Amino acid sequence: EDKVVQSPLSLVVHEGDTVTLNCSYEVTNFRSLLWYKQEKKAPTFLFMLTSSGIEKKSGRLSSILDKKELFSILNITATQTGDSAVYLCAVEAGGADGLTFGKGTHLIIQP
Amino acid sequence: NAGVTQTPKFQVLKTGQSMTLQCAQDMNHEYMSWYRQDPGMGLRLIHYSVGAGITDQGEVPNGYNVSRSTTEDFPLRLLSAAPSQTSVYFCASKGGTSYNEQFFGPGTRLTVL
Numbered sequence: 001e002d003k004v005v006q007s008p009l010s011l012v013v014h015e016g017d018t019v020t021l022n023c024s025y026e027v028t029n030f031r032s033l034l035w036y037k038q039e040k041k042a043p044t045f046l047f048m049l050t051s052s053g054i055e056k057k058s059g060r061l062s063s064i065l066d067k068k069e070l071f072s073i074l075n076i077t078a079t080q081t082g083d084s085a086v087y088l089c090a091v092e093a094g095g096a097d098g099l100t101f102g103k104g105t106h107l108i109i110q111p
Numbered sequence: 112n113a114g115v116t117q118t119p120k121f122q123v124l125k126t127g128q129s130m131t132l133q134c135a136q137d138m139n140h141e142y143m144s145w146y147r148q149d150p151g152m153g154l155r156l157i158h159y160s161v162g163a164g165i166t167d168q169g170e171v172p173n174g175y176n177v178s179r180s181t182t183e184d185f186p187l188r189l190l191s192a193a194p195s196q197t198s199v200y201f202c203a204s205k206g207g208t209s210y211n212e213q214f215f216g217p218g219t220r221l222t223v224l
Contacts, residue, residue: 004153034212034213041217041218042201042215042216042217042218043154043201043215044215045212045213045214048212088153088154090154098144098146098156098159098169098213099144099146099154099156099213100156100170101146101153101154101155102153103151103152103153104153
């Protein structure tokens, strides 16, 4: 059975801090790992990672994948209150079985 | 493009009632899927479809039916609603290749009393 585990499940930091969110996975026939941001509505896409060691970056957010150790991290630097959200990690595996999601990390940025 | 649309946004049912959650996309995506999201459980796949006329079960299919008569529409039917089906339901779609992200609809919040 495919499994995705995110840590921590919740995190409270102050504005300006840097945070690192973790995602580990066990899946058969890995294809890609995706990060989504969810703010009380539909998840919105952040990154898709398919190759190890190649950092994806968008503004203050970045992510990298380690296919040998089966994990990914999502970094957010200089956090802002607008970064408060649930961050979801999902893995797409072989076949057409959709995405397997982790439970998410609930990030709260305090002013 | 409207993207992925879902109706209704909110619904309250009594136990035993049936209803259909609607999902449509205008991006000509072949792949569509339904997820449910429960507190502390993340999103779980209910059913998916790789094209018109083809559907298959996901992780939690019991109590739900789907059909895919057109590329655009992928309705989810609850045959006899149960309180355990109280959840937020998301429909998603993606293009034909594997290495594309899934686009999510705005969700339907369903309460079964």
